[in-house]
Amino acid sequence: MKMMWIRTLSVLAVVSPFFCLMMLAACSTLNSEPRTDPEPVAPSQVSDFGTLYAQNCAGCHGAEGRGGASFALANPVYLAIVDETTMHNIVANGVRGTSMPAFVQGAGGMLTEQQVEAITSGIVSRWGHKQVIDGANPPSYAAKAAGNADHGQLAFRTYCASCHGSEGRGTPKGSAITNDSFLALVSDQGLRTIVIAGRPELGAPDWRGNVPRQPMTDQEITDVVAWLVSRRAQNPGQPYSAMSEAQHSEK
Numbered sequence: 048m049k050m051m052w053i054r055t056l057s058v059l060a061v062v063s064p065f066f067c068l069m070m071l072a073a074c075s076t077l078n079s080e081p082r083t084d085p086e087p088v089a090p091s092q093v094s095d096f097g098t099l100y101a102q103n104c105a106g107c108h109g110a111e112g113r114g115g116a117s118f119a120l121a122n123p124v125y126l127a128i129v130d131e132t133t134m135h136n137i138v139a140n141g142v143r144g145t146s147m148p149a150f151v152q153g154a155g156g157m158l159t160e161q162q163v164e165a166i167t168s169g170i171v172s173r174w175g176h177k178q179v180i181d182g183a184n185p186p187s188y189a190a191k192a193a194g195n196a197d198h199g200q201l202a203f204r205t206y207c208a209s210c211h212g213s214e215g216r217g218t219p220k221g222s223a224i225t226n227d228s229f230l231a232l233v234s235d236q237g238l239r240t241i242v243i244a245g246r247p248e249l250g251a252p253d254w255r256g257n258v259p260r261q262p263m264t265d266q267e268i269t270d271v272v273a274w275l276v277s278r279r280a281q282n283p284g285q286p287y288s289a290m291s292e293a294q295h296s297e298k
């Protein structure tokens with residue numbers, strides 16, 4: 048009995064390394080066999096523009112950037128005036144006081160810096176074409192000077208009232224844009240962006256198209272935005288405004 052045990056053990060001791068090797072070989076052949084299902088990719092490893100855009104942005108900015116609850120990102124005028132670093136920072140950190148979320152992990156989002164980069168450079172390379180503003184002397188993306196709300200009111204009558212009404216309360220050709228519910232949720236830059244780039248997907252003209260052959264000057268744009276912002280500040284009873292929210296939460 049005792050002998051038998053020793054025999055069995057010694058046989059096992061000799062055989063088992065081979066046995067193990069065989070198992071390993073079997074396992075590795077299994078692994079290298081072609082698989083029908085693609086390996087699941089960790090969310091932070093997704094680098095394909097189409098997937099990243101569809102999963103994170105399309106819900107508000109529309110499939111293929113054509114617009115939805117928020118404006119179309121596939122707006123070549125917009126993409127010609129904004130620089131890529133600015134866009135990257137907006138996507139990374141969001142716009143305070145509006146529904147535009149922060150996407151980068153360091154700011155509470157779910158994406159890596161590389162993914163934010165893949166999205167912004169993809170938007171510019173796919174949907175931008177700078178020639179749209181050739182020879183147009185475009186206004187600067189950000190305001191260069193302080194706006195004058197009184198001048199802005201005059202500019203509004205000239206350039207905007209035909210569609211939005213003289214007080215901005217809306218007409219059949221353009222919606223109300225001086226009411227609480229609109230102004231409370233849009234940033235000052237958001238207003239400027241729309242005035243410059245329009246919302247072509249909804250028939251809103253860019254800064255050149257409000258009055259035929261009379262593009263708005265940079266200062267007129269700044270002033271119109273100042274007037275709209277002054278309407279926001281004067282509207283009583285609104286819960287908060289994008290502007291004051293941004294100031295309060297500034298570190």
Ligand code: HEC
Binds near residue numbers: 120145150232236
């Ligand atoms: C929940 C809705 C929502 C989602 C999701 C969203 N956005 Fe936005 N986004 C907005 C709103 C609203 C604004 C306008 C904010 C303002 O008033 O300035 C905005 C503004 C922007 C702007 C700035 C425009 C400017 O004035 O220069 C960029 C760029 C942008 N979004 C890109 C993206 C990208 C890229 C994604 C996906 C990674 C995304 N957004 C996801 C709602 C959203």
Ligand code: HEC
Binds near residue numbers: 209220222246252257
């Ligand atoms: C030819 C008509 C027309 C003119 C002129 C015009 N707009 Fe518009 N605007 C529109 C349309 C159409 C829309 C998109 C649909 C809507 O909101 O009514 C729009 C949208 C907007 C929006 C966004 C509203 C939203 O809900 O997202 C703002 C802000 C705006 N216009 C401001 C202006 C300002 C400021 C001017 C003058 C500098 C101006 N518009 C001139 C037709 C016009």
